[in-house]
Amino acid sequence: MTIDILLADDEELVRAGLRVVLEAQGDLRVVGEATDGAEAIALARRLHPQVVLMDVRMPGLDGLAATRELVRDAAAPGGYAPKILVVTTFEIDDYVYQALRAGADGFLLKRTRPSEIAQAVRLVAAGESLLFPAQIRRLAAAQGNAAARGTMARAALTERETEVLRLVARGLTNGEIAEQLFLGVQTVKTHVSSVLAKLGARDRTQAVILAYESGFVTPTE
CATH class of the missing domain: 1.10.10.10 (Winged helix-like DNA-binding domain superfamily/Winged helix DNA-binding domain)
Incomplete structure (x- = not known):
């Protein structure tokens, strides 16, 4: 089964890199790209990806606010919400923790190895959880x-x-x-x-x- 993915990051180079990494896998497909939280919400509602890779810090509506909005969608009658993987530069980041509390399903560091990114997408799409590092647990x-x-x-x-x-x-x-x-x-x-x-x-x-x-x-x- 192919897993559809939406990329949300204001940096074009990051989106391009993630697309290359993900689409090198036979079971992963990028169906859309967003440059900010508002666009991520609109595309998620229209494209219904199974997983969103959401940058936390974006101009305008950030990834934290976008995550909260998509989680609210799921609570509505007949609502739909994708699994959300927050993408960040720093693992000790209150934004990351707040996103997890708001309903994100896990997070990835931008320096994560390609094979681990692909596996993380598969895990959250299957309803599994990711192991948080010690900093987040503390x-x-x-x-x-x-x-x-x-x-x-x-x-x-x-x-x-x-x-x-x-x-x-x-x-x-x-x-x-x-x-x-x-x-x-x-x-x-x-x-x-x-x-x-x-x-x-x-x-x-x-x-x-x-x-x-x-x-x-x-x-x-």
Whole structure:
């Protein structure tokens, strides 16, 4: 299956480089390019890409605001929203963290190797989460708040769901979790879906952010 991708970056050279990297893969196709957040929103609504590579810092409407708008689209009746990978120069960036909290599915550094960019697109398109580096995990933990702790307490996760969430927070895929817990992949998917429903999380990334913010998972785990 081909994965359709939208590129959103105000630098033409960056977009051109990403297009070359992605279209060298037989299963990835760039269907559009945007130079700012407003154009990214318009093209995403028209083209329905599965994944958007969204630069955080763009003139006019930035990637953070565009991410929030596309996530709101998904919440509307019959709404659609693509998976969003934030692209940034610096991994310790409050914009990146805010984008993740707003609903982005992960982020990539602009210096990421081509093979890793392609794999990241495949992972988020499949509904998996990306492993956040230690800096982002520490930042999430430092943002801990009572609301996050309350959400986690009310979720009343089962023992197995707790194990699954901890492994999701470490960036393991469903297959890797299944192997570690000696479960079937479909069983893991069922547990993940239950965790997301109990937490009221849009996806795995949002569950991971909540897990760190609530202190349920610590950056050393």
